[in-house]
Amino acid sequence: MKILVCISNVPDTTSKINFTAGDTQFDTNGVQFVINPNDEFGLTRAMWFKEKQGATVHVVTVGDTTVEPTIRKALAIGADEGIRINVAPKDGFYVARQLAEVVKNGGYDLVIAGRESIDYNGGMVPGIMAALLDMNFVNTCIGLEIDGTQATAFREIDGGKEKISTSLPLIIGGQKGLVEESDLRIPNMRGIMMARKKALNVVEPVDAPSPTTDQKFERPPAKGPVKLVDAGNVEELVNLLHNEAKVI
Amino acid sequence: MAVLVYTESENGKLKKSASEVASYAKHVAEQLGGSVTAVAINAEDTIALGTNGVSRILNVSDEALRNFNAKAYANVIAQAAETVSAKVVILSSSADSKYLSGLLAAKLNAGYVPNVVAPPESTSPFVVKRTAFSNKGFALTEISSETKIIGVSNNSYGIVENATDATMEDFSPAINDGDFSTKSVEVDKVVGKATIADADIVVSGGRGLKGPENWGMVEELADLLGAATACSKPVSDLGWRPHGEHVGQTGKPVASNLYIAIGISGAIQHLAGVSASKTKVVINSDPEAPFFKAADYGIVGDAFEVVPELIEKLKEFKAQNA
Numbered sequence: 001m002k003i004l005v006c007i008s009n010v011p012d013t014t015s016k017i018n019f020t021a022g023d024t025q026f027d028t029n030g031v032q033f034v035i036n037p038n039d040e041f042g043l044t045r046a047m048w049f050k051e052k053q054g055a056t057v058h059v060v061t062v063g064d065t066t067v068e069p070t071i072r073k074a075l076a077i078g079a080d081e082g083i084r085i086n087v088a089p090k091d092g093f094y095v096a097r098q099l100a101e102v103v104k105n106g107g108y109d110l111v112i113a114g115r116e117s118i119d120y121n122g123g124m125v126p127g128i129m130a131a132l133l134d135m136n137f138v139n140t141c142i143g144l145e146i147d148g149t150q151a152t153a154f155r156e157i158d159g160g161k162e163k164i165s166t167s168l169p170l171i172i173g174g175q176k177g178l179v180e181e182s183d184l185r186i187p188n189m190r191g192i193m194m195a196r197k198k199a200l201n202v203v204e205p206v207d208a209p210s211p212t213t214d215q216k217f218e219r220p221p222a223k224g225p226v227k228l229v230d231a232g233n234v235e236e237l238v239n240l241l242h243n244e245a246k247v248i
Numbered sequence: 249m250a251v252l253v254y255t256e257s258e259n260g261k262l263k264k265s266a267s268e269v270a271s272y273a274k275h276v277a278e279q280l281g282g283s284v285t286a287v288a289i290n291a292e293d294t295i296a297l298g299t300n301g302v303s304r305i306l307n308v309s310d311e312a313l314r315n316f317n318a319k320a321y322a323n324v325i326a327q328a329a330e331t332v333s334a335k336v337v338i339l340s341s342s343a344d345s346k347y348l349s350g351l352l353a354a355k356l357n358a359g360y361v362p363n364v365v366a367p368p369e370s371t372s373p374f375v376v377k378r379t380a381f382s383n384k385g386f387a388l389t390e391i392s393s394e395t396k397i398i399g400v401s402n403n404s405y406g407i408v409e410n411a412t413d414a415t416m417e418d419f420s421p422a423i424n425d426g427d428f429s430t431k432s433v434e435v436d437k438v439v440g441k442a443t444i445a446d447a448d449i450v451v452s453g454g455r456g457l458k459g460p461e462n463w464g465m466v467e468e469l470a471d472l473l474g475a476a477t478a479c480s481k482p483v484s485d486l487g488w489r490p491h492g493e494h495v496g497q498t499g500k501p502v503a504s505n506l507y508i509a510i511g512i513s514g515a516i517q518h519l520a521g522v523s524a525s526k527t528k529v530v531i532n533s534d535p536e537a538p539f540f541k542a543a544d545y546g547i548v549g550d551a552f553e554v555v556p557e558l559i560e561k562l563k564e565f566k567a568q569n570a
Contacts (some may be wrong), residue, residue, distance in 0.1 A: 011381075013497050013498065013516075013517045014515075014516055014517070016384075016516075017381045017384040017385045019385070026381075037498045038498070091359070092350075092353075092360070093353065093359065093360075096350070096354075118381075118382045118497055118498065119380070119381055119382075120380055120381075120387075121362065121363055121379065121380055121381070121382060122360075122362065123346055123349070123350075123362055124349055124350035124353055124360050124362070125350065126350065127318075127347070127348070127349060127350015127351045127353070127354070128350040128351075128353055128354045129350075130350070130351060131322075131350065131351045131353075131354030131355060132354055136429055136430045137318065137319070137351070137430065138430060139318065139343075139346065139347040140343055140346075140347065142491065152433075155343075155347075156343065156491070156492055157343050157344070157435070157437065158342055158343045158344075158443045158444075158445040158446065159437050159438050159441070159443035159444075159445070159492075160435065160436050160437030160438055160492065161435075161436050161437075161492070162432055162433075162434070162435045162436070163432070163433040163434040163435075163436070164430060164431065164432055164433060165430075165431045165433045166429060166430040166431065167429065175498075176484075176491055176494070176498060176499070177491045180485075181485040182485070209393070211358065211359025211391060211392055211393035212359040212360070212361055212389050212390065212391050212392070212393075213389065213390045213392065214380070214387040214388070214389050214390075215375060215387075215388045215389065215390050216387070216388040217380065217385050217386065217387050217388075218377075218385060218386040218387075218388070219384075219385055219386075220383075220384070220385065220386070220523060223541070223542060224544075226530070226540050226541070226543045226544065226545065226546045227544065227545050227546070228540075228545075228546050228547070228548065229545060229546070229547050230547075231547050231548060231549030231550070231553065231554055234547070234554060234557040234558050234561050235561045237529070237545060237547060237558065237561075238558070238561045238562060238565050240545055241506065241527070241529070241545070242565065242569075245506070245526075245527040245544065245545070247448075247449070247505045247506040247526070247527045248449075248473065248506065248562075248565070
């Protein structure tokens with residue numbers, strides 16, 4: 001089984017978000033970039049398929065040379081080979097087209113992407129890829145077993161989960177649940193050393209449309225101070241929620 | 249210019265979000281000088297959409313579509329969009345709608361913007377405001393493709409009454425067997441209980457509650473308020489509560505009218521995930537907890553005393569206002 005894990009290079013979850021250039025760009029100053037958390041759960045599941053079922057695992061990222069440390073980290077965790085598509089990502093449609101090209105040329109059986117990236121939150125890349133490639137697709141995937149070409153997936157739905165039966169070739173939009181938080185791996189020294197010797201192939205982008213453009217960013221409006229209610233006067237909270245906030 | 253809205257249903261009844269996305273669609277249609285067509289799959293009560301400004305309703309009734317199937321549903325919506333020459337297609341932010349959105353975008357060759365929180369700022373160029381950076385910011389995003397898809401953030405626009413004479417018709421799109429190569433085997437879903445995605449009120453617990461055995465009062469408070477229960481990331485990582493309850497940047501976003509956080513200190517990732525909630529209440533024994541800076545109302549106190557007291561007072565309140 002040949003697996004491609006699509007990785008987005010995103011600001012660490014603790015990052016404070018600021019904008020620059022007249023609020024038209026994300027300010028990367030002082031920001032630590034990491035493997036998108038939804039993708040990291042998928043990468044870890046891919047490692048399981050590698051170790052238990054002999055799968056080959058490639059990782060791919062769309063971006064300029066600044067994303068290479070993130071690809072190297074994925075290689076240090078255990079992926080066999082890295083691919084960088086040499087272009088700044090534009091929008092979800094554009095990224096999906098680039099990734100679809102790599103999937104098509106690489107003959108992958110399973111493509112693992114994240115449900116969404118935690119920066120631009122488009123959540124459309126795996127779905128668009130699936131449509132372009134006519135592959136089976138399971139989103140918000142929280143469990144995946146492969147037996148030959150048959151796949152059993154679990155999907156998180158609003159208020160519960162759904163068991164899905166499908167087959168390879170398959171694309172999933174993964175998230176926490178594919179593996180547990182405690183299963184995530186921190187690269188060890190041996191992994192980091194080995195990652196340096198692994199192939200990181202650079203491929204050039206294909207022409208593709210980008211139908212959406214972020215024109216401007218805004219930070220959330222500043223919030224007024226909290227109204228404190230004394231612990232001995234809980235009734236006051238009920239009054240405030242009813243009469244002032246009008247939410248009960 | 250025609251606007252198409254996909255109105256979701258469950259067990260034959262429209263979901264609450266259907267009224268909201270229909271209301272939003274009407275707003276967009278007025279901006280564009282057009283009308284709204286709704287497409288619904290196996291829903292029996294779609295005539296009600298007339299109250300939210302829908303003038304034409306396409307009812308799809310097909311046993312093959314009894315269970316949600318992203319590919320098949322995307323194909324139905326795409327055919328409806330072609331039938332009415334829709335320039336804008338409106339979706340909700342449910343897990344199902346997000347699942348089919350990418351498939352639909354590729355099919356219609358349309359730019360798609362999810363998590364939209366307001367009506368278009370302008371229609372030429374077509375610019376919408378959406379959340380970005382997991383609710384740590386907003387983006388004004390232009391959609392330049394001929395067909396545009398908007399995913400409306402839950403609870404962001406609200407339900408607007410707009411009585412319209414709606415015509416209903418049966419719509420029978422082509423359905424391909426190939427769409428069912430991904431098949432639902434089993435759905436495990438809590439019934440009769442609000443979900444985080446569509447609840448007006450969410451009651452959430454953190455590590456301050458000390459252990460899963462103490463969730464009884466969280467559930468009691470939630471039941472009393474008709475609320476969904478949620479939890480912080482450490483609580484789900486510790487296995488005290490199911491993953492589906494984890495709210496925050498890497499969990500589910502919350503956009504309820506009221507969010508009550510009990511024993512949650514308020515890490516930046518958590519606050520981002522719940523920031524779209526309109527009113528936030530925090531109950532925490534630590535007055536320095538960051539959540540107090542993000543909340544509207546707060547009680548500094550021991551959750552094990554405050555929450556039972558709150559339950560009592562709410563019962564009295566309900567008895568008086570019944």
